[in-house]
Amino acid sequence: MPPVTALEPLDTDEDALVRALGRVMTVVPKLIDADLKRDAGISLTEYSTLMHLSESRDRRMRMSELAAACDLSLSGMTRAVARLEIEGFVRRFQCDEDGRGWFAALTAAGLARLEAAYPTHLEATRRRILDHFAGFDLAEVARVFDELSTAD
Template sequence: MTRWLNDDEQRSWRAFAQASRLLIDRLDRDLQNEAGMPPTYYELLVLLSEAPQRTLRMSELARWTRSKPSRISHAVNKLEQSGWVRREHCEGDRRGWLAVLTDEGLAALQVAAPIHVESVRTRLVDALTPEQFRQLGEISQVLLDHLTKSD
């Protein structure tokens, strides 16, 4: 039997769904317009910048971004064309590939990061009180734990 949403649940769900889509759209648009970088590329550069030796297996990038390997391969191809990433074979694994963040890629990330952070601050953090933002973090962690547990 379907457990339909009551009026309060329906209002909350719709507000959350619309706000989430609109927030991501605005953050993505700000990053693209101000830094000339698609959000997927930004995410990959951040992951690589935080990895030891600025290097991750392609399969790890796919896992972290919850993307298909073919999508990551396409994105890394574009990043290679920009000179921001290079690929290397994994030692001892003929089929494995590594993505390595280049100095040029790190420089591009250093330009884009303040733009992205300002966008997050303006569009999300500053719109909430510190207590609301803390609650958002707690709620988001509960959802993340629940959703990743069910995968």
């Protein structure tokens, strides 16, 4: 173990930021999820899944890559894709290259579903997040958030 060094406690502003960030990470996705479910009939997880597939090459991704892109476990992604597959929005098929992996592919119905939900997602994203950052350097905020999310 590394030697224990004296740590300086958080000051009032630092503590307030850390606590607020924790609330934001928990509450905002729930709020956007509720908006999407209420106004578009789709969950945030399902929307994110369709979105990532729509942006990928050939509108398909390996299940493991899709899970990572959506910040879900592989089993969580499998459940989400299974729900979408039942609705006809996604189809799964085995990887020809290695025979072990599985792909998820966006269907035409899935793309239409994503496009129908997009206005709700956009409005919720603006109202729940972006409107609160008016006057901030968004590129710098994004850089800091990216740095936080990739730190080890």
